[in-house]
Amino acid sequence: MAEFVEMVTQPRDTSGSQKARQLRRKGLVPAVVYGHKKATVSISLPTEELEKAIRHGARVLDLRTGNDVQKALIKEIQWDHLGKELLHVDFARVAADERVVVTVPVEVKGVAPGIAAGGVLDQPIHVLSVECLAIAVPDSIRVNVGELQLDAAIYVRDLMLPPGVKAMTDPDAIVVHVTAKQIEPEAAPAAAAAPVAETAEPEVIGRKAAPEEEEGEK
Numbered sequence: 001m002a003e004f005v006e007m008v009t010q011p012r013d014t015s016g017s018q019k020a021r022q023l024r025r026k027g028l029v030p031a032v033v034y035g036h037k038k039a040t041v042s043i044s045l046p047t048e049e050l051e052k053a054i055r056h057g058a059r060v061l062d063l064r065t066g067n068d069v070q071k072a073l074i075k076e077i078q079w080d081h082l083g084k085e086l087l088h089v090d091f092a093r094v095a096a097d098e099r100v101v102v103t104v105p106v107e108v109k110g111v112a113p114g115i116a117a118g119g120v121l122d123q124p125i126h127v128l129s130v131e132c133l134a135i136a137v138p139d140s141i142r143v144n145v146g147e148l149q150l151d152a153a154i155y156v157r158d159l160m161l162p163p164g165v166k167a168m169t170d171p172d173a174i175v176v177h178v179t180a181k182q183i184e185p186e187a188a189p190a191a192a193a194a195p196v197a198e199t200a201e202p203e204v205i206g207r208k209a210a211p212e213e214e215e216g217e218k
Contacts (some may be wrong), residue, residue: 004131005058005061006061006062006063006064006069007045007050007053007061007062008045008062008064008065009031009044009062009064010044011042011043012030012044015042015051021089022144023044024047024085024087026046027046027048027064028042028044028047029045029046029047029087029088029089030087030088030089031044031045031089031090032089032091033063033070033072033091033092033093034093035090035093035094036094037090043063045063045089045162047086048084050089050173054074054077054208057104057137057139059073059074059100059102059137060073060094060100060128060135061074061115063091070093071093071094071095071096071135072093072094073091073092073093073094073100074089074090075092076089077089077090086105088214092136096133096134096135096136097133097134097155098133098134099131099133099134100131100133100134100137101129101131102132103127103128103129103130103131104128104130104138104140104141105126105127105139105140106123106125106126106127106140106176107126107141107142107143108121108123108142108143108145108176109142109143109144109155110144110146111145112145112146112147112148112149112178112198113146113147113148114148114149114150114151114178117149118181119149119150119151119178119179119180120179120180120181121145121148121176121178121183121190122176122178122179123176124173124174124175124176124177125154125169125173125174125175128141128159128169128175129168129169130157130161131165131166131168132165132166133164136164136165136175138162141161143159147178148176150179150180151177151178151179152177152178153174153175153176153178154174154176155171155172155173155175156169156170156171156172157171157172159175164170
């Protein structure tokens with residue numbers, strides 16, 4: 001199960017890009033919390049702590065503002081154009097017994113014997129959409145490929161999911177498979193260049209006629 005952490009937040013009364021930049025310079029990231037038929041609240045929280053929680057797979061946090069604590073699901077994260085600086089986060093309020101839909105990484109385990117038979121391991125699906133309890137979001141979905149032969153595949157329907165976790169992705173979608181190596185055909189030798197035939201000099205379009213060709217000359 002993903003790490004479950006509590007983070008201390010501060011109310012945020014101001015908005016706008018300039019105020020957001022000031023917060024980020026102080027090591028805080030602006031965020032909003034909404035949902036459960038309550039008013040949307042603007043907050044800020046420590047950037048370094050939030051980034052650490054995200055790296056460790058946290059999906060639901062306990063957000064503490066003063067004496068108030070509310071569980072919130074990370075719904076959307078905005079990064080800068082380089083994907084390095086955390087700019088803004090959207091949180092949705094959730095209850096401990098509420099089922100949520102989240103995406104979790106797919107982790108491949110083992111070595112497929114089909115590779116030794118000349119195949120190549122291909123993983124079309126790297127993240128999986130699942131439904132589960134808000135307090136039981138898995139860190140990842142592990143796929144064992146230790147028995148995967150050449151031209152064989154593991155589909156979403158074949159996955160061994162943790163108790164209470166339901167896959168929302170198409171059950172017939174291929175998660176990982178072993179395919180035969182594609183052998184590129186050898187390039188055909190270039191044909192010998194044919195001799196260039198002599199051609200008549202092309203007519204010059206718009207050439208002015210010689211004096212003796214012009215009509216009406218006296």
